[in-house]
Amino acid sequence: MMKNVLITGANKGIGFEVAKKMAELGYFVFLGCRNQEKGTKAVQELQNLGLTNVDLLQMDVCDSASVRQAKADLANKIEVLDILINNAGIAGELSQRISEHDIQEIKKIFDTNFFGAIQATQQFLPLMQHAELPVIVNVSSELGSLGLQTSEGRKPVWSDFHAYAISKTALNAFTIQLADDLKGTKFKINSVSPGYTATGINNFAGFKTPEEGAEPIVAMATIHENEPTGQFFKAEGKVEW
Numbered sequence: 001m002m003k004n005v006l007i008t009g010a011n012k013g014i015g016f017e018v019a020k021k022m023a024e025l026g027y028f029v030f031l032g033c034r035n036q037e038k039g040t041k042a043v044q045e046l047q048n049l050g051l052t053n054v055d056l057l058q059m060d061v062c063d064s065a066s067v068r069q070a071k072a073d074l075a076n077k078i079e080v081l082d083i084l085i086n087n088a089g090i091a092g093e094l095s096q097r098i099s100e101h102d103i104q105e106i107k108k109i110f111d112t113n114f115f116g117a118i119q120a121t122q123q124f125l126p127l128m129q130h131a132e133l134p135v136i137v138n139v140s141s142e143l144g145s146l147g148l149q150t151s152e153g154r155k156p157v158w159s160d161f162h163a164y165a166i167s168k169t170a171l172n173a174f175t176i177q178l179a180d181d182l183k184g185t186k187f188k189i190n191s192v193s194p195g196y197t198a199t200g201i202n203n204f205a206g207f208k209t210p211e212e213g214a215e216p217i218v219a220m221a222t223i224h225e226n227e228p229t230g231q232f233f234k235a236e237g238k239v240e241w
C-alpha cells in the first residue's frame, strides 16, 4: 500500500520540491499549504507532471484551529500517516540584532518555526501511531547549530539572522525532546538542514537549487528501521548541535 506523507509549507521552495520527489518515489503526498489558491496551483503543477498521487491539505501552522481542522480533514481521507515533514518556516525581517529586535517580530518567527512545528506534530501524532515506521523530519538550519554559531569559521551571511537562528536552535531542542519522549517506539525523529538554498526566504541568494535542498530532507524522510533518531543531519552527514 502507498505510504502517506504530509509536508507543511509545500506550495513553493524546498517544501514543493520535497513534495515532488516524494510523489515521484511513489508516496501519496499531502501538500500542507496555508493559502488555498497557492496550494491548489502547486497541486495542479504536480498533477500536470503526471503525479496524481498528491492532494492539498489547507493548514496554517500558526493557527491552532486551522491545524485541528487539517487533522480532521486528513483523518477523513486516510487511516495512517507515515511521514510528517515540518517544513513551513519564515526568516523574518533583517536586521534581527537580538539586542534590539522587536519582540513581536521575534515571536512571529517562533510562532512559525517552533510552535508551528510542535502544534502540527501534536495534532498529527495520533494518526501516525499505527504506521509501520513513523517518521518526523523537522526542517532546521545550520544557523540553529550552537556548535557552528560559536565556531571560528562562522559565515558572515549568518551575522544578522539572530532571531531565526534561535528559533532553529529551539526547533532542534524539540527534535531531541520528542525523540526522548517517544523512546522505545518505532518513531524516527530528526532535524535536517537543507543547506543554503535559493528560495524566497533569502531572496534566491542560496547556493543550492531547491531540488538539491530537498535531497537531505527526502533522505531522512525515507530512512529505515535501523537508522538513527534524535539527530541533526545535512546532505554531507551529521551536524553538531
Ligand SMILES: NC(=O)c1ccc[n+]([C@@H]2O[C@H](COP(=O)([O-])OP(=O)(O)OC[C@H]3O[C@@H](n4cnc5c(N)ncnc54)[C@H](OP(=O)(O)O)[C@@H]3O)[C@@H](O)[C@H]2O)c1
Pocket (backbone or CB within 6 Å): 008, 009, 010, 011, 012, 013, 014, 015, 032, 033, 034, 035, 038, 059, 060, 061, 062, 086, 087, 088, 089, 090, 112, 116, 139, 140, 141, 142, 193, 194, 195, 196, 197, 198, 199, 200, 201, 202, 206
Ligand atoms: N532556503 C534556505 O537556504 C534554507 C536554509 C536552511 C533552512 N531552510 C528552511 O527550509 C524550510 C523551507 O524554506 P524555503 O527556503 O523553501 O522558503 P520558502 O520558499 O519561503 O517557503 C516557505 C514555505 O513555508 C510556508 N509557510 C510559512 N508560514 C507558514 C504557516 N504559518 N503555515 C503554513 N505554511 C507556512 C510558505 O507558504 P506561503 O507561500 O503561503 O508563504 C512556503 O510554502 C524553512 O523551514 C526554512 O527555515 C531554508
